[in-house]
Amino acid sequence: EVQVVESGGGLVQPGGSLKLSCAASGFTFSGSAMHWVRQASGKGLEWVGRIRSKANNYATAYAASVKGRFTISRDDSKNTAYLQMNSLKTEDTAVYYCTRAPQDYGGNQYYFDYWGQGTLVTVSS
Amino acid sequence: QSALTQPPSASGSPGQSVTISCTGTSSDVGGYNYVSWYQQHPGKAPKLMIYEVNRRPSGVPDRFSASKSGNTASLTVSGLQAEDEADYYCSSYAGSNTWVFGGGTKLTVL
Numbered sequence: 092e093v094q095v096v097e098s099g100g101g102l103v104q105p106g107g108s109l110k111l112s113c114a115a116s117g118f119t120f121s122g123s124a125m126h127w128v129r130q131a132s133g134k135g136l137e138w139v140g141r142i143r144s145k146a147n148n149y150a151t152a153y154a155a156s157v158k159g160r161f162t163i164s165r166d167d168s169k170n171t172a173y174l175q176m177n178s179l180k181t182e183d184t185a186v187y188y189c190t191r192a193p194q195d196y197g198g199n200q201y202y203f204d205y206w207g208q209g210t211l212v213t214v215s216s
Numbered sequence: 217q218s219a220l221t222q223p224p225s226a227s228g229s230p231g232q233s234v235t236i237s238c239t240g241t242s243s244d245v246g247g248y249n250y251v252s253w254y255q256q257h258p259g260k261a262p263k264l265m266i267y268e269v270n271r272r273p274s275g276v277p278d279r280f281s282a283s284k285s286g287n288t289a290s291l292t293v294s295g296l297q298a299e300d301e302a303d304y305y306c307s308s309y310a311g312s313n314t315w316v317f318g319g320g321t322k323l324t325v326l
Binding site: 126128134135136137138141150152154155156188190198201202203204206207208209 | 217219248250252254256260261262263264267268273305307309312313314315316317318319320
């Protein structure tokens with residue numbers, strides 16, 4: 092059974108930092124690209140960023156809204172992806188989802204098939 | 217990276233069909249056949265319903281179909297059922313290793 096479980100959310104002050112984790116099981120994590128997507132309360136989904144597999148040099152990409160502040164990494168030995176969030180702003184308040192692209196090459200890298208339940212990040216003073 | 221444009225709401229009676237549009241630009245929806253659709257029930261994670269414009273993952277009922285013309289993609293739900301009531305989001309690859317989502321459409325089954 093595939094499982095994707097996010098953790099690490101919480102309350103943080105503006106300008107602060109937080110690191111989210113995404114633990115995966117039930118599929119070949121090391122061969123998968125992992126994405127982060129967020130959703131502010133009552134709002135739509137927003138793509139945050141992606142990290143590719145070792146075969147693709149762990150390449151990362153980010154949305155313009157978080158570039159330079161957020162960093163995605165992964166530890167394949169732990170089947171876990173991370174989202175390091177620095178210089179947090181109130182507008183970063185959202186539920187953060189971790190999701191997988193079925194493959195890290197070809198057409199199957201462009202959509203998301205397994206999602207976690209999300210972890211809530213609240214940026215407030 | 218502007219969000220794709222979806223109508224805020226759509227509705228239909230049980231058994232009817234409803235179509236939700238998703239309008240982007242030639243840099244995203246119109247430029248790639250990598251449009252996907254997600255269903256999200258309140259408090260739940262999104263669920264993949266359609267990928268690569270019109271392909272259904274196993275387990276998704278064939279009542280769900282989709283297409284694309286130019287910069288606009290569409291999701292059609294036929295034979296509406298009560299459990300189809302949810303928020304629906306389109307997504308597209310937007311080039312340069314970025315993705316974009318639509319603002320979401322709340323589907324109400326009357």
